[in-house]
Amino acid sequence: MLHLINKSPFERNALDSCLRMARPGSAILLIEDGVYAALAKAAHAEKIISRMDDFSFYVLGHDVAARGLNDAPLIEGIDVVDYEGFVDLVAEHDVTQSWL
Amino acid sequence: MAYECNGVTIETDEEGYITDISLWSRELAIRIAEEENIEMDDDHWEVVNFLRNYYEEYQIAPAVRVLTKAIKKTLGVEKGNSKYLYELFPYGPAKQACKIAGLPKPTGCI
């Protein structure tokens, strides 16, 4: 399954809930304000770092760039994708769940 | 659109459902039914009352198949079938019975 997170972890619990409910082996893509969870130096980084073995993490590069974060280090191991990469992820996984 | 009932004007939406469901009364139901060419008898009232009770309990006007099933459960199989309900309300239990009962359009219409 592919999980979509579009909420900042500073604002909502979407990432926490997804990490609690997603089955290991799933992919998690951070988009929109969800990209703040991908920042290596941010307070929530450990949440993702500690689950690197369970999930494959992706972040939408355009949303990172839009927010001025291209100069900020992302958590190592998170793959940056573009919209076509987003489409490929949806195609590769049978189901996509959005954590709205 | 609007209905005149006891000297009061009661507004409806474009399809004839009254817009303020708290203004419903038995007299109004008879007025709406007249507009639909239906003369209310005990069998009509039974369905209309059933719908109003259902709404009171669940806050929705049920979809037709749900209404049929629920009527079957409480009033028996000879009334809980669409043939019977369509004989009473030729344009459909949803369209006409809910309108007469002063309820919104049924929930669950596709």
Add this chain to the structure above:
Amino acid sequence: MSEMNEFDENGPEVIKRFMYVNRKAPYGTIYALECLEVVLVAAAFDQDVSVVFLDDGVCQLKKNQDTTGIGMKNFSKTYGALDDYDVEKIYVEKESLAARGLTEDDLVIPVEVLAADDLREVMAQQDVIISS
């Protein structure tokens, strides 16, 4: 008005597992109500429908809602009609309930309370997940 059966030509050869996920509290936003409206319609398509309440979504099912003071419709009563609509798979996450100090007895309808570990497996079996 179109009523059911109109789409019968599409089914029942394709039966998919549809799960509707509620994670938001009622009234503060419209999502809970409009998700319920989808479920009531979805019930007419002979598919395998389930509804999940987790996080603040569990608050949608809290008993004793009284909306007279806020002027909004108390649609918590409508969950009681889900059974008539043949929606029988209603899951509530145990941890979400506990986190809000609620138990099964606080809910308006009978539900299946599942721990996250079990709910995870139910979610993993779905074909379509619609969140609101």
Add this chain to the structure above:
Amino acid sequence: MKFAILINEGPFTHQASDSAYRFTVAALARGYEIYRVFFYNDGVYNSNRFSEPQTDDRNLVSLWAKLGKEHDIDLVVCVAAGLRRGIKDEVLEDGFRISGLGQLVEAGIQADRLVVFGD
């Protein structure tokens, strides 16, 4: 492979419709079919032809309409959510159509993937 898209937020307030639009364009570029885009909740506002953003801003209403026309995409606005918000045929941009929630469920049945964009 056929994709269906559900959009639950209006344009401008939330990024959901922008993301969905860019996703849809990319899916078409990848050669996938878009079976339907369904607009629900405040998403119905994406069809309001009276939207007039500043000229230096993107106009999602016309972007959707144009994309729909170019690729023959079924752009469906929920009637119930629309009525609640005053979105009726009179304000509907060309290329959109108003229909029932059943169209969302049907899209879920027919498409291979359904992606939800919202808040």
